[in-house]
Amino acid sequence: MRYVTLEEVLYLHTRIIRRTGGKAGVRDLGLLDAAIHRPAASFGGKDLYPTVFLKAAALIYSLTLNHPFVDGNKRAAFGATAWFLLVNGHRLRPEARGVIDTLLRLEKKDLDLDAVAAWLKRHSRRQATGR
Template identity: 50%
Template sequence: MIKFNKENVLLLYKYIIESTGGVFGIRDETLLESAIEAPYQTFDGNELFPSKLEKAAKLGYGLISNHPFVDGNKRIGFYIMLTFLEVNGIYIKFSNEEIQEIAYSIAAGSLSYKELLDILTNKRK
């Protein structure tokens, strides 16, 4: 499994901001690191998010809900989530409307991590 680190995320974040507009900047370094590291957490030697879908959902959800960047949190969160899946051999398609609805719902706190994981699981079928 290909693991994303802070360097990967910042490189893709820069690309998103340059491509779609906005202000590049980190608002909170700790929240950024937390969002990036959360998918790889373990407890008593066991992964808390063992599958690729769980890791992707946790990564995307964390980047959107933690709001670590000055601008583009929803865009980068969704983009990183889908890119993580693709580089790990899972291809899921979303319409622009679905992306907006899901990302805004996460940012507003009305869509949970579990609900996002369910969406990814159902879209993969």
């Protein structure tokens, strides 16, 4: 399993802000770091999020709800999650409207982690990673 790094998420956020607008910058580095490391969490030697889609859901959930950036949190959360899935052999292919609706529902806590994982799985396609 390959996890996203702080550097990758910061890079993605910068690119997203440049392309779509908003204020650049990190509001809380600790919350950003916590969100990035959540997918790898374990307890008693067992992964808390045992599948790639639960790990991806933990990432998008934490980045969205932690609001670590000054602006563009949902956009960065989606970008980082798409990247995480891609480097782990899955291409996220949702329609734009579905992304917005899902992220807004997630932000309002209308979706739990399992529902987000199921949505990510439904909108992903397996692909070779080239490794």
